[in-house]
Amino acid sequence: MSETAPTRFVRVVAGVIGDARGRILLAQRTGASDLGGLWEFPGGKIDPGESTEHALARELDEELGIHAEVGEAVITVPQLYPDKRLTLDVRHVTRWQGNPRGREGQALLWVPPRKLALYRMPPADRPVVAALQQPDRYLVTPDVGQLTAGLSGAELEAAEQAWLDALERTLAAGICRVQVRSPTADPQRSARLAASAVELCRSASAEVLVNGDPELAARLGVGVHLRSDQLCVYFDRPVGADVPLAASCHTVDELRAAERLGCNFVVLGNVKPTASHPARDGIGWEAFAAMREHVSMPIYAIGGVGIDDMDDARAHGAQGIAAIRGLWAG
Numbered sequence: 001m002s003e004t005a006p007t008r009f010v011r012v013v014a015g016v017i018g019d020a021r022g023r024i025l026l027a028q029r030t031g032a033s034d035l036g037g038l039w040e041f042p043g044g045k046i047d048p049g050e051s052t053e054h055a056l057a058r059e060l061d062e063e064l065g066i067h068a069e070v071g072e073a074v075i076t077v078p079q080l081y082p083d084k085r086l087t088l089d090v091r092h093v094t095r096w097q098g099n100p101r102g103r104e105g106q107a108l109l110w111v112p113p114r115k116l117a118l119y120r121m122p123p124a125d126r127p128v129v130a131a132l133q134q135p136d137r138y139l140v141t142p143d144v145g146q147l148t149a150g151l152s153g154a155e156l157e158a159a160e161q162a163w164l165d166a167l168e169r170t171l172a173a174g175i176c177r178v179q180v181r182s183p184t185a186d187p188q189r190s191a192r193l194a195a196s197a198v199e200l201c202r203s204a205s206a207e208v209l210v211n212g213d214p215e216l217a218a219r220l221g222v223g224v225h226l227r228s229d230q231l232c233v234y235f236d237r238p239v240g241a242d243v244p245l246a247a248s249c250h251t252v253d254e255l256r257a258a259e260r261l262g263c264n265f266v267v268l269g270n271v272k273p274t275a276s277h278p279a280r281d282g283i284g285w286e287a288f289a290a291m292r293e294h295v296s297m298p299i300y301a302i303g304g305v306g307i308d309d310m311d312d313a314r315a316h317g318a319q320g321i322a323a324i325r326g327l328w329a330g
């Protein structure tokens with residue numbers, strides 16, 4: 001398959017305009033282009049030499065007739081379209097003057113955040129909607145097999161209980177999306193421990209995915225997180241449409257395979273060197289952004305990242321960060 005990347009580069013800024021009831025304003029794109037009829041966050045192209053803030057304020061005046069104060073960053077999404085490379089820089093807008101109206105004939109709708117995903121939007125908007133709705137942190141549990149290597153009897157039991165206690169503290173600290181992963185643990189012990197972990201996550205209302213094992217996931221009634229080597233194993237989504245599916249990716253081909261399988265989100269890395277592989281360079285944020293533009297699923301950055309990397313992650317199109325050490329209350 002030959003591919004020529006489009007060379008036209010377009011910088012766009014759009015606003016998440018929220019009203020007092022927490023609803024968000026969507027506008028319907030007019031015109032007959034392939035994006036015509038889709039819903040979008042109001043905004044438009046940044047002129048050469050223009051600041052992002054000025055461009056958004058200008059666009060919102062032109063399109064909606066409001067004087068807006070441009071607020072905090074939501075996410076910047078690099079996205080490849082058939083005819084252009086786009087970066088969509090999205091900002092919160094919570095203060096404005098005037099009454100938004102479609103000055104260019106476009107339909108407007110106020111939508112509760114939880115309903116945003118029901119609207120047909122351009123590919124770059126899927127990560128934006130996910131950034132507004134879904135957790136920005138994805139915990140991967142430390143491998144119990146490694147923590148308990150060489151232990152037996154009461155010592156083994158105590159180490160497993162300590163792992164569960166640390167999970168409970170981590171959930172109490174606000175983690176609400178969890179991958180249970182223990183690749184080197186004894187399979188039977190690990191399945192029993194996973195069941196206890198799932199119970200803890202359920203009582204904390206956290207979403208759980210188990211690593212690599214769709215059967216165990218089905219038994220426990222939770223989602224599944226595929227290893228990258230499993231992406232070429234399945235032809236179809238290995239779990240039902242309403243079961244969370246995620247995957248680990250390192251390449252654009254793996255990202256595409258994950259998207260084809262219908263993954264709800266993926267992790268991509270390693271972005272930085274990790275404690276377990278200090279000598280191996282990370283791909284860095286620029287490469288992360290360049291890979292993310294080929295798909296439109298939400299993508300967590302993984303590998304040597306922690307909470308302090310959140311702004312960098314969002315600025316390069318990541319949903320947030322996925323981590324073991326960086327998120328574990330060990």
Ligand SMILES: Nc1nc2c([nH]c(=O)n2[C@H]2C[C@H](O)[C@@H](COP(=O)(O)OP(=O)(O)OP(=O)(O)O)O2)c(=O)[nH]1
Nearest residue numbers: 012014035040041042043044045088122123124125
């Ligand atoms: N405003 C906006 N544009 C988006 C979103 N998602 C997305 O892919 N885009 C794309 C569609 C267009 O290719 C580009 C925005 O260009 P535009 O044609 O609306 O720009 P503009 O308002 O400045 O209009 P113009 O200069 O062409 O008259 O960004 C979004 O949520 N909001």
Ligand SMILES: [Mg+2]
Nearest residue numbers: 042043044045
């Ligand atoms: Mg526009």
